[in-house]
Amino acid sequence: MRQGACSFGLWKVAVDYDDMVVHRVRFMRTAPDGPVPIEFTRFLAGKGTGFAPLTSAALGGDGTYAEIYRAVSRIPYGETQSYGEIAKAAETHPRVVGNAMARNPTPLIVPCHRVISSDGSLGGFSPDLEIKKSLLQLEKSSLRRHIS
DNA sequence: GACACATTTTGGA
């Protein structure tokens, strides 16, 4: 198991990973520097649209949470889906989706920032909604630049 | 074992 951290705006992204499997991703104010997979630095720089071939430990296994995480990871880069949409895809209920996102062990890999409320508002995010806003903005501007 | 959650939907006033 290797650990590393890189910067994203005012925040540090701490990554616990093992070869191609990411076990945990956390947002922290401060973190010891260390190597992270190139996919992370590329994505956070707006130069990558995904984390392949990296995978998340949360995507494996079975059970409702794994279903939800897989459904969320299917959301295309730069797009968003509501909690209700995810709930339908995972054959569960929106309340459970919210809980799964709150307990998400690997944000970014499982793009929980692309999950928003049904009325178009952002919903919530831990530890700071600002991160969610920044990520969506990053993807949107990066996507637009890619098209043009 | 009870309770807290990053929601959504429906029914009644």
Add this chain to the structure above:
DNA sequence: TCCAAAATGTGTC
């Protein structure tokens, strides 16, 4: 049209 309550699965205390 707006407000209140129910549905529901998992992790923590």
